[in-house]
Each structure stands twice: as structure tokens, then as C-alpha cells.
Amino acid sequence: MNKRILVFCDFYLPGFKSGGGMWTVANLVDRFQDKYDFYIVTRNYDSRDDMVPYTSVNTGVWNTVGNATVFYAEEKSLNQVHFARLVNGIKPDVVFLNSVFSTPAVQFLRARMRKIGQNIPVIIAPCGEMSKAALSLKPLKKKLFLRYASIAGMYRDVIWKASARSEVEEIKNAVGQKAETWIAPDLPPRTIIPDYSPSLKPEKQSGSVRFAFVSRLVRKKNLHFFLELLKSIRLGNVYLDIIGPLEDTAYWRECLSIIDTLPDNVKINVTGPMRYDDALKTLCKAHFFVLPTLNENFGYVFIEALSAGCPLLISDRTMWKHVGRHNAGWTLPLEKADLWLEKIACCIKMDSAKFQQMSAAARNYALTWLGNPEIEEATERVLNRAINGKTNPSDNEHYSTG
Numbered sequence: 001m002n003k004r005i006l007v008f009c010d011f012y013l014p015g016f017k018s019g020g021g022m023w024t025v026a027n028l029v030d031r032f033q034d035k036y037d038f039y040i041v042t043r044n045y046d047s048r049d050d051m052v053p054y055t056s057v058n059t060g061v062w063n064t065v066g067n068a069t070v071f072y073a074e075e076k077s078l079n080q081v082h083f084a085r086l087v088n089g090i091k092p093d094v095v096f097l098n099s100v101f102s103t104p105a106v107q108f109l110r111a112r113m114r115k116i117g118q119n120i121p122v123i124i125a126p127c128g129e130m131s132k133a134a135l136s137l138k139p140l141k142k143k144l145f146l147r148y149a150s151i152a153g154m155y156r157d158v159i160w161k162a163s164a165r166s167e168v169e170e171i172k173n174a175v176g177q178k179a180e181t182w183i184a185p186d187l188p189p190r191t192i193i194p195d196y197s198p199s200l201k202p203e204k205q206s207g208s209v210r211f212a213f214v215s216r217l218v219r220k221k222n223l224h225f226f227l228e229l230l231k232s233i234r235l236g237n238v239y240l241d242i243i244g245p246l247e248d249t250a251y252w253r254e255c256l257s258i259i260d261t262l263p264d265n266v267k268i269n270v271t272g273p274m275r276y277d278d279a280l281k282t283l284c285k286a287h288f289f290v291l292p293t294l295n296e297n298f299g300y301v302f303i304e305a306l307s308a309g310c311p312l313l314i315s316d317r318t319m320w321k322h323v324g325r326h327n328a329g330w331t332l333p334l335e336k337a338d339l340w341l342e343k344i345a346c347c348i349k350m351d352s353a354k355f356q357q358m359s360a361a362a363r364n365y366a367l368t369w370l371g372n373p374e375i376e377e378a379t380e381r382v383l384n385r386a387i388n389g390k391t392n393p394s395d396n397e398h399y400s401t402g
Contacts, residue, residue: 002035002036002037003035003036003037003093003094003387004036004037004038004039004090004091004092004093004094005032005036005037005038005093005094005095005096005383006040006041006086006087006090006092006094006095006096007025007028007038007039007041007042007095007096007097008040008041008042008083008096008097008102008104008105008107008108009021009022009025009041009042009097009098009099009104010042010043010099010102010103010104011043011045011046011047012026012040012042012065012070013026013065013066013070014054014057014065015045015046015047015054016046016273016274016275016276017046017047017049017050017245017273018046018047018245019215019216020127020186020297020299020300020301021098021127023186023300024098024125024127024186024187024298025040025096025098026066027186027187027188027189028096028187028379029066029067029068030066030067030189030190031187031190031376031379032379032380032383033067033068035380036383037069038067038068039062039068039069039070039090039092040065040068040069040070040071041070041071041073041083041086042070042071042072042073042104043072043073043075043078043104044059044072044074047245048247049245049247050245053072053074054072057070059072059073059074060072060073060074060077073104078103078107079107080107080108080110080111080114080116081111083104083107083108083111084111084114084116084117087108087111087116087117087120088116088117092117092120093121093387094120094121094122094123094383094386094387095108095117095120095121095122095123096122096123096125097122097123097124097125098125099124099125099126099127099129100124100126100129100130101129101142101145105124109122109149109154109155112154113152113153113154121157121159121386121387122157122158122159122386123158123159123160123161123383123386124155124159124161125161125163125186126160126162126167126170126171126297127163127186127297127298128163128167128295128296128297129297130167130170130171130173130174130175131167131170131297132170132295133220133294133295133317134220134295135174137219146174146175149175150175150176155175155179158179158180159182159382159385159386160179160180160181160182161181161182161183161184161379161382162181162182162183163183163184163185163186163297163298163319164183164185164297164298164319165183166319167183167297168181168183182381182382182385183378184378184379184381184382185298185375185378186297186300187375187376187379188300188303188370188375189370190370191370192280192303192304192307192308192366192370193280193284193307193308196284196307196309196363198309198356198359198360198363200284200285200308200309201284201285201287201309201356201359202285202286202287204287204350204351204352204355204356205352206348206349206350206351207235207236207348207349208236208237208238208239208348209236209237209238209239209287209288209347209348209350210239210240210241210285210286210288211239211286211287211288211289211290211347212240212241212243212283212285212286212288212290212305212310213226213241213242213243213244213289213290213291214243214244214279214282214283214289214291214301214304214305215243215244215291215293215301216244216245216247217242217244217245217246217248217251217252217255218247218248218251219248219251219294220293220294220295221244221291221292221294222291222292222293222294222315222334223242223255223292224251224254224255224258225292225334226240226290226292226340227255227258227259228258229337229340229341229344230262230263230266230344231258231261231262231263232341233263233265233266233341233345234263235345235348236265236348236349237265237267237348238265238266238267238348239267239269240266240269240290241282241286242268242269242270242271243271243272243273243274243279243282244272244273245272246272279304280304280307280308283304283305283308283310284309286308286310287310287347287355288310288311288312288313288329288347289301289305289306289308289310289311289312289313289314289329290312290313290314291312291313291315292314292315292334292340293314293315293317293318294315294317294334295317295318296317296318296319298319299318299319299320302314302318302320303369303370305362306323306328306329306362306363306365306366306369307363307366307367307370308363309359309360309362310359310362311327311328311329311330311358311359311361311362312328312329312330312331312362313329313330313332313340313343313344313347314329314330314331314332315331315332315333316331316332316333318331323362323365326361326364326365327357327358327361328358328361328362329358329362
């Protein structure tokens with residue numbers, strides 16, 4: 001009989017607007033469906049900006065969704081009492097939380113403090129929530145919560161899953177140096193665009209370029225930084241597709257005010273959120289992917305863009321620091337706007353032959369990364385640690401994307 005993993009998460013399929021955290025869970029289920037039975041407790045809607053209940057699933061009961069059994073809870077059911085009933089009914093071997101601050105995660109941990117499921121191992125994957133940039137958003141509220149959680153013992157005996165060594169330090173700085181941390185990169189799908197062909201890419205002519213920005217429209221993603229740079233581009237034709245859900249209206253107004261001042265040779269296309277397959281098709285139609293993020297934990301969109309043959313033009317505040325050595329893009333410091341302008345100019349001037357080389361390198365880098373068995377093995381070590389206990393002190397050593 002398979003061991004049971006109970007997941008508490010904000011959002012899950014059939015949603016698509018909430019970002020990478022949802023795919024962390026979906027890909028976990030996909031890759032380990034033969035070894036574990038997955039039960040997922042989540043909200044009954046897609047995102048905070050789309051709170052209309054799903055019509056394709058039933059609220060308040062267990063649903064079979066792909067290879068998981070999913071409970072879609074209405075807002076009033078996201079509480080300790082209800083979660084205690086679910087835990088007692090499922091009797092999981094491990095609980096997996098893919099957030100520190102989400103309501104489902106917090107309510108489960110509070111129920112645990114009341115002796116509900118106290119002996120069940122718990123894995124928390126912060127998914128970048130402990131980074132300096134993330135904690136700087138609503139900092140007082142988060143600081144007070146983390147202090148309360150530490151004093152109350154909310155994280156006692158918890159196993160922390162970090163996506164990279166940098167996140168290990170972020171976790172320890174936030175909750176204490178004694179936190180048990182294991183490193184395992186967030187799981188991507190086994191394949192991305194399996195029928196990819198270079199013919200899907202648009203022709204690249206010197207003097208013209210198409211960028212794609214695919215992310216949530218929030219300050220952390222730093223879109224306005226790139227828009228400000230485009231104000232200085234007077235030569236060539238630049239096209240930018242902006243794809244993603246609007247989550248911060250005030251921030252988006254700032255971006256729109258910059259867009260209104262862009263020169264005539266810069267064209268912006270705003271499409272809003274897209275389903276996964278449609279976003280991949282749009283990436284295939286772009287030359288380069290751009291994301292000057294303030295911080296990114298794993299960032300599924302990076303491996304998706306690479307898989308679509310898009311070299312990356314991104315900040316150096318991600319785990320994808322090695323794309324340059326593979327001729328698959330650039331990682332640049334946000335403090336050096338001149339370097340960004342230089343690379344934007346390079347993208348504009350690049351001819352077809354050079355672009356085809358970089359695009360092929362990006363796709364090959366993605367294939368190599370996706371084919372690395374260590375990606376899945378690292379997560380399996382974390383699950384084994386939770387269920388069976390630590391077997392080897394070296395099991396939680398660093399995994400690199402390089």
C-alpha cells in the first residue's frame with residue numbers, strides 16, 4: 001500500500017492564474033503518483049482576483065483530479081476545525097505545505113499545535129516567501145507572524161524544503177539557524193513542448209526583436225524597470241508581449257503610465273493571464289524572454305521559456321545564474337542599467353544566424369536540465385526523510401542548476 005501525502009495549498013488545478021506554487025504540487029503528483037497517494041486540500045477558485053467557484057469540480061467533497069484526490073474548500077471551511085476532520089479522515093503519512101503564509105498552511109499548523117496530527121511529519125516548501133525581497137512586501141505583518149510562529153512553536157520538528165542553497169540561508173535567517181533544511185529544486189514537468197521545432201520560432205531580423213514577459217503583474221516582478229529602459233530605445237523595432245494576471249492594480253497603473261511615454265518604435269501587447277499551453281505557444285513566438293525580477297525562488301517560467309527556445313534576459317536574483325555559460329541568455333545586476341541597455345541593443349541588432357544559435361542553446365540547456373535524474377531524486381530524499389527518517393547526512397547537500 002502506498003504512503004499517503006496530504007497537501008495543503010492555496011490553489012490547484014483546474015486553475016492556472018496563481019503562479020508557480022500550484023505547479024510545484026501538480027508536478028509533485030505527476031512525478032510520484034506511482035509511489036504515493038496524494039490528497040490535496042485547496043481553495044475552490046482560481047486566484048484572489050478570480051474568486052468565482054469552479055464549476056467543473058464539486059466543493060466540499062473529495063474529487064478525483066488527474067492522479068490526486070482533491071478537496072475544494074469554500075472560504076468558511078479554511079479553518080482548524082475542518083482541517084482537523086480532514087487530517088483524521090485521511091490519516092496521512094506526511095503533510096506537505098507549499099507556503100509559509102497561506103491560509104491553508106497556517107490553519108493546518110495551528111491545528112497541529114492543538115495536537116491534531118502532531119505526530120505526522122511536516123514538510124514546508126516556502127517557494128521563495130522567505131527571500132529578502134518577498135519579506136519586504138508587507139514586512140511588519142510578516143515579521144510579527146514569524147515571531148509569533150517561532151515563540152508558539154509552530155515550526156517545531158518541521159522539515160524545510162529549499163530549492164537552492166540560497167534559500168537555505170533565507171529560511172534559517174527567518175526561523176532560526178537550527179531549522180532542518182533539505183535542498184531539492186522545484187519539480188518541473190518531465191517534458192515541456194515535446195513537439196518543439198525551431199520552425200516554431202519567428203524569423204529574427206537585425207533591427208527588430210520580440211520580447212515576452214510572462215509573470216504575475218506585481219511589484220516583485222519589476223516590470224517597470226524594463227519599461228523604463230525601453231524609453232531610451234530609439235533605434236530598431238521592439239515588441240513586448242506582457243502576459244500574466246493582474247494582482248496589484250496600483251503597480252499596474254505605474255506601468256501603464258510608463259507605457260504611455262514609450263517611443264513609437266516600441267510596441268506593447270498586453271494579453272492578461274493565459275492557460276499553460278497557450279502561454280507556451282506565445283513563448284514560442286517570441287525571440288527572448290525577459291524578467292528583471294527582484295527575487296525568484298525557482299521560477300517555472302524560466303525553464304518554460306528555455307524550452308520554447310527563448311534565451312533569457314533576466315536579473316541575477318534567481319537560481320538560473322548559469323545560462324550565460326551555456327549561451328542561453330544573460331543574468332544581469334539590476335544596479336547596472338547600462339548593461340541592460342547594452343543587451344537590449346544586442347537583441348535588437350542580432351541577426352538570424354546568431355539568434356538561431358542562441359535559441360538552439362536555450363532549448364538544449366532546457367532538455368539537459370529536464371533530463372537530469374537528480375531533480376527527482378532530490379525531492380524523493382526529502383520525502384524519504386519525512387516518512388522514514390534521515391539515512392545519510394550528505395543526502396541534503398546542494399543541488400546546482402549549472
